[in-house]
Amino acid sequence: MSFLLWLLLPVAAASGWLVAQHQKRRKPISSHLSPDYLKGLNYWLREEPDKAIDIFIKLIDVNNETFETHLALGVLFRRRGEVNQAIHIHQNIIKIPTLDPQKRNLALFELAHDYQNAGLFDRAEDVFKNLLIVENYQIPALSQLLKIYEQEQEWEKAIKVAQKLAKLSGKKMPIAQYYCEQAENYREQGNTNRVQQLIQKALDTDPFCVRASIIEASLALENNDYRQAIVAFKRVEKQDHKYIIEIIDDLHDCYHAIGQIDQFQVYLQAILNRYDEITPILSFVKIIQQQLGRQQAIDFVSKQMLERPSLCSINSFLALSKADNTLLHNTITQLLNNKAFYKCNNCGFTARKLYWHCPSCKKWNTMKSIQGIDGD
């Protein structure tokens, strides 16, 4: 599409100029082309497209007929990263007093995009907000506003916009994650009451919000409220058992602190019976070995090696094995040190730490621990 636009630009400029000349003179179109057009074409042939475009744009009057060309050119400039040119073109369009209102709204929407890409968030926000009164633009403008608020980490505004979007589109929005973001901020400030309120809001909005449970449990752990921490940590299993690995060490510490390690052993055994796809990371296997015995740990790792062969399961097996394989064990440990543990289900971004908001595609809650030979 972009390539076609580039190709058609001189043609559009020529036809626009000829139509303009015709309208001005009200007499037959001259067969002579403007010197400016020839100059532009010359730049084009010399592969100086920026200079050529400047001339061609001046040649085509912005009106209802040439609107699409100008709009598309602006978008093209923005995609090339030349946002100032894009802003200039789209601002030119909305200046036309006779422009059809629907076309004007379309140009405004693109202009707001330009501002957003240029980092002029206040201006982008104003334009998107103004478009909210136009029914067709409610969902697209709210979606863009949400992106701005996420980028600016304005969680209160993000929550309000996401609530409206959820109502209008019927889609699930990551509102619970925004409450968690706020909770993390208040936690840093030491405002425990506010953190607890926000965690509750997150869970009311999304009872399956693992992150809210982990924040709640970690806060309780900080305050030595081990029983409360156990309740919150164990909730993670019901919300999404793939995150058990994130909490098992801390849960072990909580049971240890209240002197009920036997209950932890019962829970650990139940977890192993219930789920097959738990990542056999070394710390987890170590806990199984300590709490349930070496044979249980070997059984667990052997099963994982057969069902989902991975460096992690092989390494865990070597750690448990009595044979002298230190060199192999250390080599695999080194290999694992350079490997990502988490992968975004949406875009494939990998990382060694868990991100609730994918740094690449900006989706929420899409990163999960990697299973199988390529990952853990």
Ligand SMILES: [Zn+2]
């Ligand atoms: Zn992603």
